[in-house]
Amino acid sequence: xxxxxxxxxxxxxxxxxxxxxxxxxxxxxxxxxxxxxxxxxxxxxxxxxxxxxxxxxxxxxxxxxxxxxxxxxxxxxxxxxxxxxxxxxxxxxxxxxxxxxxxxxxxxxxxxxxxxxxxxxxxxxxxxxxxxxxxxxxxxxxxxxxxxxxxxxxxxxxxxxxxxxxxxxxxxxxxxxxxxxxxxxxxxxxxxxxxxxxxxxxxxxxxxxxxxxxxxxxxxxxxxxxxxxxxxxxxxxxxxxxxxxxxxxxxxxxxxxxxxxxxxxxxxxxxxxxxxxxxxxxxxxxxxxxxxxxxxxxxxxxxxxxxxxx
Amino acid sequence: xxxxxxxxxxxxxxxxxxxxxxxxxxxxxxxxxxxxxxxxxxxxxxxxxxxxxxxxxxxxxxxxxxxxxxxxxxxxxxxxxxxxxxxxxxxxxxxxxxxxxxxxxxxxxxxxxxxxxxxxxxxxxxxxxxxxxxxxxxxxxxxxxxxxxxxxxxxxxxxxxxxxxxxxxxxxxxxxxxxxxxxxxxxxxxxxxxxxxxxxxxxxxxxxxxxxxxxxxxxxxxxxxxxxxxxxxxxxxxxxxxxxxxxxxxxxxxxxxxxxxxxxxxxxxx
Numbered sequence: 001x002x003x004x005x006x007x008x009x010x011x012x013x014x015x016x017x018x019x020x021x022x023x024x025x026x027x028x029x030x031x032x033x034x035x036x037x038x039x040x041x042x043x044x045x046x047x048x049x050x051x052x053x054x055x056x057x058x059x060x061x062x063x064x065x066x067x068x069x070x071x072x073x074x075x076x077x078x079x080x081x082x083x084x085x086x087x088x089x090x091x092x093x094x095x096x097x098x099x100x101x102x103x104x105x106x107x108x109x110x111x112x113x114x115x116x117x118x119x120x121x122x123x124x125x126x127x128x129x130x131x132x133x134x135x136x137x138x139x140x141x142x143x144x145x146x147x148x149x150x151x152x153x154x155x156x157x158x159x160x161x162x163x164x165x166x167x168x169x170x171x172x173x174x175x176x177x178x179x180x181x182x183x184x185x186x187x188x189x190x191x192x193x194x195x196x197x198x199x200x201x202x203x204x205x206x207x208x209x210x211x212x213x214x215x216x217x218x219x220x221x222x223x224x225x226x227x228x229x230x231x232x233x234x235x236x237x238x239x240x241x242x243x244x245x246x247x248x249x250x251x252x253x254x255x256x257x258x259x260x261x262x263x264x265x266x267x268x269x270x271x272x273x274x275x276x277x278x279x280x281x282x283x284x285x286x287x288x289x290x291x292x293x294x295x296x297x298x299x300x301x302x303x304x305x306x307x308x309x310x
Numbered sequence: 311x312x313x314x315x316x317x318x319x320x321x322x323x324x325x326x327x328x329x330x331x332x333x334x335x336x337x338x339x340x341x342x343x344x345x346x347x348x349x350x351x352x353x354x355x356x357x358x359x360x361x362x363x364x365x366x367x368x369x370x371x372x373x374x375x376x377x378x379x380x381x382x383x384x385x386x387x388x389x390x391x392x393x394x395x396x397x398x399x400x401x402x403x404x405x406x407x408x409x410x411x412x413x414x415x416x417x418x419x420x421x422x423x424x425x426x427x428x429x430x431x432x433x434x435x436x437x438x439x440x441x442x443x444x445x446x447x448x449x450x451x452x453x454x455x456x457x458x459x460x461x462x463x464x465x466x467x468x469x470x471x472x473x474x475x476x477x478x479x480x481x482x483x484x485x486x487x488x489x490x491x492x493x494x495x496x497x498x499x500x501x502x503x504x505x506x507x508x509x510x511x512x513x514x515x516x517x518x519x520x521x522x523x524x525x526x527x528x529x530x531x532x533x534x535x536x537x538x539x540x541x542x543x544x545x546x547x548x549x550x551x552x553x554x555x556x557x558x559x560x561x562x563x564x565x566x567x568x569x570x571x572x573x574x575x576x577x578x579x580x
Contacts, residue, residue: 024543025538025542025543026542027538027540027541027542027543031538031540031541031542031563032540032542034540035403035540047542047544055556055557055558056544056547056557056558058549058558058577059534059546059547059548059549059558060534060535061544061545061546061547062535062536062537062543062545062546063535064359064360064361064535066358067357067358067360068360069360069361069537071537071543071545073543073544073545076544076547076556076558078556219357219360220357220360248357268360270538270542271361271362271537271538271539271542271543272352272357272360272361272362273352273401274403274540
């Protein structure tokens with residue numbers, strides 16, 4: 001039987017597989033090197049990098065929820081200089097495109113991180129984190145307003161010559177409007193969704209579980225929301241989409257692809273089952289063989305053609 | 311090297327109303343695990359409860375290919391695990407984390423256990439009791455009440471001296487195990503003294519403060535809700551007291567065993 005072609009084109013990047021890992025769930029790659037065949041990934045997306053080191057939020061930072069988890073890490077990272085010196089050399093060794101997720105407290109910070117990474121070797125693309133719900137300054141506030149989002153994207157655009165991906169927040173009324181704003185400002189691709197803002201209360205102690213009070217909800221609990229948002233954004237813009245939100249299996253990944261995602265990312269599932277990346281890959285191949293599909297790219301948005309309009 | 315494997319339950323014993331002891335067939339982990347290390351266990355193949363649970367290895371038998379875990383029922387995940395029947399299998403990731411550094415020969419070793427925190431100290435006592443060097447090992451084991459001194463005999467049988475401490479005085483001394491430690495440490499000792507502790511955070515903080523005032527080395531095994539278990543998610547952190555490096559240390563890979571002096575006990579939020 002002919003092998004299935006899993007490669008996809010993403011804003012000028014040729015990815016050997018449509019399977020990525022979601023920012024913040026895979027560290028800087030080396031943490032999972034014993035457990036995951038990193039070289040099989042379509043691309044590796046790093047934990048967020050900021051201009052200066054950030055210590056992150058006080059603990060507790062995570063808690064489990066029904067079929068999901070809340071996190072409020074608070075963008076803990078060593079800063080862009082230490083990232084380039086200490087993390088990037090090992091990341092390059094994996095032989096897959098490295099997408100660096102960047103965050104900033106204001107437009108100027110995004111711009112300076114992007115500039116700095118522009119002169120570093122081995123960064124295939126940037127993912128703008130305008131949707132982190134867990135930091136007071138920056139993060140989500142600029143991802144939920146079209147004007148602020150456009151300001152960040154158009155500031156970074158001229159200093160970053162390679163593919164620019166904007167990661168969208170789901171904590172908005174109309175994600176299609178934000179998607180259009182990001183694309184008009186110069187994004188080559190969009191990734192979605194970041195976590196949904198949530199919270200949990202310890203009823204015995206009568207106080208919030210997380211020290212940050214609120215956190216971002218991820219895991220299979222959010223998948224239907226994410227699939228719906230890919231569906232809506234795919235109808236609103238024509239750039240490629242990276243779909244994520246609770247993908248645990250190949251079947252889950254197919255929902256995103258059929259809704260319009262060119263690539264998908266495995267996030268929280270990496271914590272639960274480090275074999276997820278391999279299992280999703282096998283699931284996609286099995287599905288394609290079963291349905292006589294030669295190229296996974298042929299399935300992108302396939303449900304849109306037959307999908308009933310809402 | 312960390313591996314992910316199915317491990318089959320070969321025996322289960324209810325050791326207290328709250329605690330079960332599980333024996334799992336896990337040959338690679340039994341070979342490699344050192345006292346203080348943990349396994350990250352997935353309690354179900356379904357998505358709820360979602361996250362893995364970390365458990366310190368209580369004993370490892372490399373020849374028999376089995377490890378023992380001590381499970382306290384605190385929620386849905388531990389409930390599933392504590393009720394596991396022989397033949398049932400679970401995904402195990404491990405061994406993970408830092409082991410207890412072994413003390414120099416001739417040291418006076420004081421093991422301070424609180425409740426289910428006894429598990430890694432049993433493994434350490436076992437390693438010390440079977441080591442070629444000689445150690446003088448004292449075990450101090452605290453719990454709310456006598457019936458919750460889970461697997462106490464496993465610790466006591468590996469120590470030269472053993473003291474049970476209960477908050478209600480139902481057995482042994484009445485009070486807190488940290489108070490018993492304070493009394494031990496106030497008695498002068500000419501040689502080297504090393505304290506190893508695992509238990510509730512308030513107890514560990516008390517041990518940390520005592521150790522800071524005494525000429526004694528102390529190591530604590532910390533517990534946190536954990537995401538990945540391999541250092542990627544930064545979910546399981548504790549505040550650092552080290553002059554350099556990150557403000558927060560990861561329990562999964564920087565620990566779970568830390569020098570007591572590495573933890574900022576005054577910043578504890580819990």
